[in-house]
Amino acid sequence: MIERLGCAIGGLADPEHPGDVASMVRALEGAGYESAWSYEAFGADCFTPLAWWGSHTRTMRLGTDIAQMAARPPTGMAMAAMSLDQLSEGRAVIGLGLSGPQVVEGWYGMPFERPLGWTREYVAIMRATIAGERVAYEGKTYRLPAEGGSGMGRPIRSTLRGGRTDIPICLGAEGPKNISLSAEIADGWLPTNFSPSADDWYRERLELGFARRPGGRPENFEIAPAVSVAFGPDLESAADRIRPFIAYQIGANGAANMNFHLNAIARLGFEEPCREIQAKFLERDREGMVAAVPTEMIEAVALVGPPEKIRADLETKWNRCVATSLIARARFDDLLQLAEVFRTTTGAARQQPA
Structure with missing residues (x-):
């Protein structure tokens, strides 16, 4: 059931009508948006917009949907995550993804190889870094310290102290094995091109991953599809x-x-x-x-159509599927209208204090 509403920062980055971003994000927080999410490909990075949004909000979670793994080594991604989390007083959520070979090889100059193994290593190194451990790792994609070179590399621990040591890490995944990997090693799944009509298939892929996870499904595992929204x-x-x-x-x-x-x-x-x-x-x-x-x-x-249709789709389709949150991609006026419609749904009602 969709119990939380988020918005994609890219939906507001309209070069023809940039507006006052600070005022817009404050309005969205006031309208009930629980989280704000930023994505990157080969334009703006993820973390700078989120830091800007975070400086103008008080409660919204700040998520990357997604931060591209090829853009930063895992320790570098952990540094960015920890910095954002400390500045925002514990509001960061890190969504990771590989993108495809065109971007990984054409933009970041890395070979697109072993995507599942690459992701496993990346998440493991990030978790160790965020936990404050002295990081050493021997994998097929990453070796810390590196082999060769001066030979003077040594395991290093982050100097950041006092923040969370368990910042949530989610995976952006579309393929069946990657969806299962999200359930096995991550704190959430951030799908795109998600459809409630495939709910049974999604649940099967997730259960395969939870079955391999020590302890099974974690209590707060988040499933937050990014969904385009247009009223008309x-x-x-x-x-x-x-x-x-x-x-x-x-x-x-x-x-x-x-x-x-x-x-x-x-x-x-x-x-x-x-x-x-x-x-x-x-x-x-x-x-x-x-x-x-x-x-x-x-x-x-x-989600498309008049308000009454979108509300019906939320109730009869989206509130009956595996998703727990919704990240809306829409124009600013549509985001405000969606918040009004969402307030009348059973998922939103469950979040209201008794």
């Missing part, structure tokens, strides 16, 4: 605002033979339109790519 007078006009974004994710946001976003949506029963969208992109037919996105696909992974 009717379904089609609202869906038209989301259509270009979905088309870009399927057609352009990944290699032709390795596109995790395409695979996630194709698994929902949209294999044929996904292949058409990708073909239109490869033909450089941008208008055709967008037109090939069926409204049924948008409804499967987004």
